[in-house]
Amino acid sequence: MNGDLMMAFVPVLIAVVVLWRGWRRVESDFVSRWKERFNVDVPPDERSFVVERLERGRRVRAICVAVGLVIAGLPTYMNLIDPALSGSFANPLVGHAWLFAATLGALCAEVLVIQRPRYRKASLVERRSRDYVDQRFVTAVHALGGSTLALAALATALEWWNWEEAWIGVGASAVAVASVHFGVRAILERPAIAVDGAMQDLDDALRSDGAFRVVGAAVALAASGLTTIGIGNAQGMLAIPSLLFGLLAYIGLGLWWTLARDVKWSVRQARSVP
């Protein structure tokens, strides 16, 4: 019983840690790295604006991930209440709940931004998705979604093992593709703070930061979706692709980390490309 209680406590503990980390203040060195990442200057009188926006985004994402982690722990809570029911909650949908929530959190962090233009002035230059995020990763999300759908259909037709679970992967991919679509749309349609100068760069950097976070989480979710096809039990020739599928989820998680934190993207340079 004590062991079960400990197991049930772990997801809650991780969720609390995530919330605690999400509520930290954005420090100067974080802002310095952020400036360097997007090749922008943060004027001293705009620093509080940038910090507030970064903190708010971080909090929204942290809340969503924490909720997802608590949901992912459902089988362990059920094990305490009624062990016989625990098994019915142990499925890839519940297991991936934190990743679903992280993707939706990145989306919410962008959709919930309320930004009012400081002047009623608009540039006649169209804001494009490729100004803010590397399009190769947007394509990757779509490709992973398409592959998952095709494999799920194939698994259903051939009655492969766990083919029902493959459709959870399709659901994950659909959420990933929809998050990219609506997230990028919200980012593009958000009113511009300024039409030129340092403020335009800052505004674009905030958009780009959000876009990379949405696309990064979507890549991880779509990659994990593909792994739920259930080819993990494959033997013989199918064992090799099954190994690759297994690796794909980790590659997706690694890409998410890189896209959300480390990748450099000069917003000025991206904007100047015709």
Place this chain on the structure above:
Amino acid sequence: MIAIELNDISPVPPFEQVREQLERLVTSGAVPAGTRLPTVRQLASDLSLAPNTVARAYRELEAAGLLETHGRRGTIVGKVVVSESTRNRMIIDAARRFHDEVLLVGGTMDDAVRALRSIARGVVPLGGGSRRMDNADELA
């Protein structure tokens, strides 16, 4: 940076302001043919307007042959041939804006005409807006 700006105190409705400014930029060649314009939603959100307001301005300019809409490719500036009627309308629009602003600062039509004549003769340099309207007669 080519931009359009709304004047909150102008009596000209926002839709007219958007249409006039776009028309001026396109017909003057400041925005060349083939340029892709922002989406209706982008322009509307940047100017704090309803999307329908911007859509109406785009539609009217499209009807005038200044813009072309290509479905998913968006709205593109067309090859501009300014017709006599478009030119006349632009002159009337400019005159209306001028007239409204003169009235707004308490000037009369005579003041406005005198100021225009002075500018046409080059007596008041362009951008010399700081001079008082009642000096226009003396300058002319």
